[in-house]
Amino acid sequence: MDWTIWLEWFLKGLILCLLLLTGFAYLTLYERRALARIQIRVGPNRAGPQGLLQPIADAIKLIFKEELTPAKVYRFVFILAPVLTVVPSLIIAAVIPLGTSFMLFGREITLYVANLNVGVLYLMSIASIAVYGIVLAGWSSNNKYAMLGGIRSSAQMISYEISLGLCFAIAILLGNSMNLNDLVEAQRNIWFVVVQPAGALVFMFVVLAEVNRAPFDMPEAEQELTAGYHAEYSGMKFALFFMAEYQKMIVVSMIGATLFFGGYREPWFMTGWLNGLFSVDRFWFLGPAYLFIKVILLLFFMIWIRATWPRIRYDRLMALGWKILLPLTLVIAFITATGILLQQELNNPLFYWSIPILSIICLLAAVAFIYRDLRRKSHGRF
Amino acid sequence: MTSDLIVFLVLSLVAISAALGMLFSRNAVYSALFLVLNFVTVAVFYLLLGAPFIAMTQVTVYAGAIMVLFLFVIMLLGAENLPPSDALPWQKPLAVLLSAILAVEAIYLLFMNARTNMAIAAPEASVNTMENLREMAMTLFNQFLLPFEVTSILLLVAMVGAIVLTKQEKGGRS
Numbered sequence: 001m002d003w004t005i006w007l008e009w010f011l012k013g014l015i016l017c018l019l020l021l022t023g024f025a026y027l028t029l030y031e032r033r034a035l036a037r038i039q040i041r042v043g044p045n046r047a048g049p050q051g052l053l054q055p056i057a058d059a060i061k062l063i064f065k066e067e068l069t070p071a072k073v074y075r076f077v078f079i080l081a082p083v084l085t086v087v088p089s090l091i092i093a094a095v096i097p098l099g100t101s102f103m104l105f106g107r108e109i110t111l112y113v114a115n116l117n118v119g120v121l122y123l124m125s126i127a128s129i130a131v132y133g134i135v136l137a138g139w140s141s142n143n144k145y146a147m148l149g150g151i152r153s154s155a156q157m158i159s160y161e162i163s164l165g166l167c168f169a170i171a172i173l174l175g176n177s178m179n180l181n182d183l184v185e186a187q188r189n190i191w192f193v194v195v196q197p198a199g200a201l202v203f204m205f206v207v208l209a210e211v212n213r214a215p216f217d218m219p220e221a222e223q224e225l226t227a228g229y230h231a232e233y234s235g236m237k238f239a240l241f242f243m244a245e246y247q248k249m250i251v252v253s254m255i256g257a258t259l260f261f262g263g264y265r266e267p268w269f270m271t272g273w274l275n276g277l278f279s280v281d282r283f284w285f286l287g288p289a290y291l292f293i294k295v296i297l298l299l300f301f302m303i304w305i306r307a308t309w310p311r312i313r314y315d316r317l318m319a320l321g322w323k324i325l326l327p328l329t330l331v332i333a334f335i336t337a338t339g340i341l342l343q344q345e346l347n348n349p350l351f352y353w354s355i356p357i358l359s360i361i362c363l364l365a366a367v368a369f370i371y372r373d374l375r376r377k378s379h380g381r382f
Numbered sequence: 383m384t385s386d387l388i389v390f391l392v393l394s395l396v397a398i399s400a401a402l403g404m405l406f407s408r409n410a411v412y413s414a415l416f417l418v419l420n421f422v423t424v425a426v427f428y429l430l431l432g433a434p435f436i437a438m439t440q441v442t443v444y445a446g447a448i449m450v451l452f453l454f455v456i457m458l459l460g461a462e463n464l465p466p467s468d469a470l471p472w473q474k475p476l477a478v479l480l481s482a483i484l485a486v487e488a489i490y491l492l493f494m495n496a497r498t499n500m501a502i503a504a505p506e507a508s509v510n511t512m513e514n515l516r517e518m519a520m521t522l523f524n525q526f527l528l529p530f531e532v533t534s535i536l537l538l539v540a541m542v543g544a545i546v547l548t549k550q551e552k553g554g555r556s
Contacts, residue, residue, distance in 0.1 A: 077411070117515060121438035128446025132418070135450065139411060139457050147457065154454050158447060178515055 004107070012113050017090055024246040025055035030296075031246075031303050038307040059239075067235030070142065077140035082233065082240035085133025089247040092126040095119040096254050097181050099264045099287025100280055111264075111287060112181065119180040120168050123255060127164065127210060131157045133244065134212070134229050141232035149228025152314065153212060159321040160209040160216075166329035167203040170196055171259040173336050184263030188271075191262040195352070198359035199332050200260040202325060204301065207256065209321070211248040214306035216317060253298035257291060261298075264291045320370070328366045332359050389430060397423040410456045414449055421445040435515055 029044065029051060036043025047053040069078065099111035116122050131154055138150015172178055174195055175186035193200040209216040225231070230241045257263060264287035270278045280287045312320070335358045342351035397420055404416035421444040428437035522530055 074411075077415075116434070118434045118438050121435065121442065125438045125441035125446060128442050128450075131446070131450055132453075135453055135457070136411075136415075139453075151454060151457055154450050158450055158454075161447070 008107075008109065009113070012109075013094070016093055016113055020090055020093060020247050020250060021243075023250045024243050025059065027246045027250060027299065028058065028242075029054050030299065031306075034300060034303045035307050038304070062236060062239040065235040067237065068232075070232050072142045073232065074140040074142065077136050078232075079237075081133050081137035081140060082237045082244075083133075084136065085130070085244040086240050086247070088126045088130040088133075089244045089251060092123060092130075093251050093254065095122050095180055096251075096258055097184055097264060098291055100284050102284040111284070115181055116179065118178050120172055120178045120183075120259075124161075124165055124168060128161055130248070133241075137233065137241070138229040141229070143232050145225045145227075146229050146231045149225050149231070152225075153229060156212070156216065156317060156321070157210055159318060160206050160325070163202065163206045163321065163325040163329045164210060166326075166333050167199055167206060168259070169333050170199040170329075170336050173333070173340060180258055180263070184258060184265055187262040187265060188268065190268050191260065193260040195355055196260070196332070196336060196359055197356055198363040199329075199336070200256070201363065202329055202332070203256060203260065204298070206325065206329075207252040208302065208305065209317070211245060211252055213245075213249065213302055215309040215311050217311060249299060249302060250295065253295040253302070254291065256298055257294035261294050262290075264288065266290055324366050324370060328362060331362050335359055335362070386430065390427075393423055393426055393430070397427075411453065414453050414456060417452075418445050418449045421449065435518055 032054075033043040033051065044051040044054045047057045069075065094113040095116045097112040097115075101108050101110040103109070134153040134157075135150045138146045138148070138153070141147070171183060171192055174192045175183035177183060177186065208214075230238055233241060262268065265280055266278050266286065278286065280290065336355055339351050339355035339358075343349060400416045400420040400423060404413045404420065407413045407416060421440060425437040425440040425445070428434070428440060
């Protein structure tokens, strides 16, 4: 335990934080440009080439904005809430492996901050802590709209956390480990998204609700709650909430990529190409690059959904969480566990490959159920 | 070993302060937050003892789920600020009496060394290592399967009870 280990940990943590902060800044630009493209606009393109300096301009504007603290807020909690929102979104990334390892000055530098035995549980616990910032922001603002936003977010995040946990359980079952490095290694031969496509899709929807993104952005629904939990925040405190939301987007994309899309590994069919030229085993720097590409694609999925789907009604959000997604994820987890067990016991790969087929059938049944329910409600009520 | 001791002392200071803050805070939301701090500190204790699984579960279940629901209810009811006077006047002497009895019993058992030799069936030492997940699952689902299942039934009964209490019957009042 000499000081170089401490230095290595410190530097890795610092670099990870800086990566996430830069990622947040450029994600805002990416989102605005992508949204604009989908809506046949141009988007911000004035500051710098292709608008590349826009995030810096935004940051300068936010720093110099006047910061108001309303008169009757609970001051301590009011200041604490933005911090409590940002910190989990930063530290949750600590267990996500960004790549394998490389040699520097004669010592092996691994591309993760912490190799935790209970990595998936760590993700789960930090995700469950993240709700506090939003709830406390809503409460301490002493504003009915903010309060409603906070209450909505706590109800929503708790409801969807159960499905999220079951999606984690699916990945754990498939990878036979809770360590994220092991999970990535287990996807060397095939990505889990192929074995369990329904699980990956449900995971992406559940995390949309967990990070309060459209179409599940009920805590800050403009038409109903003005701005929801951050209605009373301005200046840098607002910027912290903004930052947390976008960092959470990046982090859940990283988690999704790690659990279902092979993490930092190349696509499984590319391992043998050109004598392993595309393999992470040969060139360590390909690992972060592959992860980066996957994160960009998953982020585009989120932005795409925001651009095309309307916000869903609050009671339907809860009904979707409890009546559709929870039973669906339970059934999918059961199918996964049974398939793996039967394959191990009877040594027949047929059972393993019945997992994706049965899961997709369950997913289609759930979609059909939603469709029927929506039709019946619209005819019955109006 | 000394660094462990220092960490332990500092953590226990934080834990005890948080518990006291929880008790003496006049605002229910601050009480809840102190309790969250206490739970997280206890989770760090588990990490110190080399039980990361229990630590993470502690944070997820207690700090992440149960206390959020507490906060939710406190906020929905608008019950943050307690009234200055005691609602139940007989509560305080009764509480003092009961806690005094508990303290006497605990001290008696501690100093008499009563029954310390009768060890509870402890799981193997391998459970208490960093590589403990598999071991723990094996212990939980083999050695302690029946208590585990009974606990889950207990939770299910509590859930059913809550639903029955809050369900409005058709045609009934309200």
